[in-house]
Amino acid sequence: MAKAEVKAAKTTAIVDASVFNPLPTGARDGLPGPTRRRRAVSEGLLRTFEAWGYREVAPALLEYFEVLGRGLDDAMRERCVRFIEAGTGELIALRSDVTPQIARMVAQRVGGSVQAGDAMRLCYAATLVRLPAGHYDRAELHQVGVEYVGDGSPEADAELIGLADEALRGQGCATHRFDLAHTGVIRGMLAELELPPAAERELRGRLARKDREGLSAALERWGVRGKVGEAAASLCDLHGEPKLLAAAERKLAPLGPGVGEAVARLRAVVAALAAEHPGVHERLLVDLGEVRGFDYYTGMRLRVWAPGSSEPVVRGGRYDDMLARYGASLPATGFAVDLDALEEALLAAGVSVEGEQALAARMVAIAPPPKRASKALRAQLRAEAAAEARGARARGLRAWIDTELGLEAAQAMADRRDAARLSWLRVDGREIVRERWRRRASGWRQEKVMHGSSNT
Known part of the structure; x- marks a missing residue:
């Protein structure tokens, strides 16, 4: 059986290349x-x-x-x-x-x-x-x-x-x-x-x-x-x-x-x-x-x-x-x-249609927390990510949360999802750190680092 591995930050997915998934004649998916x-x-x-x-x-x-x-x-x-x-x-x-x-x-x-x-x-x-x-x-x-x-x-x-x-x-x-x-x-x-x-x-x-x-x-x-x-x-x-x-x-x-x-x-x-x-x-x-x-x-x-x-x-x-x-x-x-x-x-004709461009986007990524992180700290990490996404949407951006991503993996995913803004949240000791990044022509550049402390 022919198999190909697709590696992701969260899991390793196994794709069976021998499984054929055709569409009926004349049918097409829209991406x-x-x-x-x-x-x-x-x-x-x-x-x-x-x-x-x-x-x-x-x-x-x-x-x-x-x-x-x-x-x-x-x-x-x-x-x-x-x-x-x-x-x-x-x-x-x-x-x-x-x-x-x-x-x-x-x-x-x-x-x-x-x-x-x-x-x-x-x-x-x-x-x-x-x-x-x-x-x-x-x-x-x-x-x-x-x-x-x-x-x-x-x-x-x-x-x-x-x-x-x-x-x-x-x-x-x-x-x-x-x-x-x-x-x-x-x-x-x-x-x-x-x-x-x-x-x-x-x-x-x-x-x-x-x-x-x-x-x-x-x-x-x-x-x-x-x-x-x-x-x-x-x-x-x-x-x-x-x-x-x-x-x-x-x-x-x-x-x-x-x-x-x-x-x-x-x-x-x-x-x-x-x-x-x-x-x-x-x-x-x-x-x-x-x-x-x-x-x-x-x-x-x-x-x-x-x-x-x-x-x-x-x-x-x-x-x-x-x-x-x-x-x-x-x-x-x-x-x-x-x-x-x-x-x-x-x-x-090379015509650009009004409204075809998606709104600017901010991807909110959560880094894998340390194994020793408490349940309360993990819950706060998720809550702050949700607040970050809500704030972005309130400013007219598309925003969503992805989890278990290192910084490089988060930046690569943001590239694939056409998000020019990235908020990367991680645990540092007993603190939650928010790093905001922006994609420029020359690559990703850090804009801001914010530290917050937790009582847990």
Whole structure:
């Protein structure tokens, strides 16, 4: 058996190197530094959301699978972590998406705390759990997001985009860009073309790859020709700055009224952004051939990208039919910030997040007392260490007590715990001596020595 000894001042711990302690696929631990940074980012985002009138809620971690599943597509239902509830036999699922939960929470309260005509602005911080889709996929997704229920206007969509921009800028993200699409474009085109399911899948695949030549050939094969075929193939090229929307509305007219309505809606959202959130407009791109999110969103679809992250830092859009699945016919729009993706972008940009630095710290260490020290003297030693820690905390420092440490061991531990101040208490004869040390660039320097006597 392979064993390695780890020596400490108090004891000698034996670590069995043959014992394997893996995590499940997709799970990750958060260590102190990154966890503190994540909390600072989450709290900063929530402060921005609350400043815009969004009230924080805490959706349940557990849901009945049948209830949660109403708001999920088939693929996402398959990724739910499920188990049988003891005593009832009901199928329970861990939270895999917050949006259906918000829909349920609001729908349950219509007629009570939610009155007709109310606009609900809600925000949350949550961890989602999903079965990973692959070996490198995440099983836990950490999100901070908003849901705006009860307003179906273009201005509501524009508000969400403006809020996302301000929230990201508040965290120091300044180079992000917005990708805007509308699922009604593809939905309207498919309704007009009336293609068989296999052809629809191929069309969506070629659009996703921007394969105009292949799409044109496929349309010809399906008998979609002339102006309709040309308009459908042109979706591969209709991505770029918002100014393309005016010409696109005319170019796509052969694809039917549904497509025209979707493009007109995007133009209205862009106009509202220019009027109310002008700083966003210059970083906005549109993609009329976007096919992702087609089965989830009913209107606008939003993605925000930032250098340093391979995933969008924000995902969102409009889902006007979601609340109807829970018994309340209300429009809704929302987005979620992917904290892992945002942190990657911030680290790549070298951004320091407000609040990520821990408070200055004083470690209070107690040296091993002499074997002959009385019980009362040992108790006083501990009491003075506690008083030293309390005083440090009262002055705004982090402070804690570690025991059985010689001076060098205490200084080494303080280094590992990022404590630049050290109080080392020891027994000298019948006295308790407090030595205060401070870590400087050149090493540890003694600041003060205080002697106290004991009657025991």
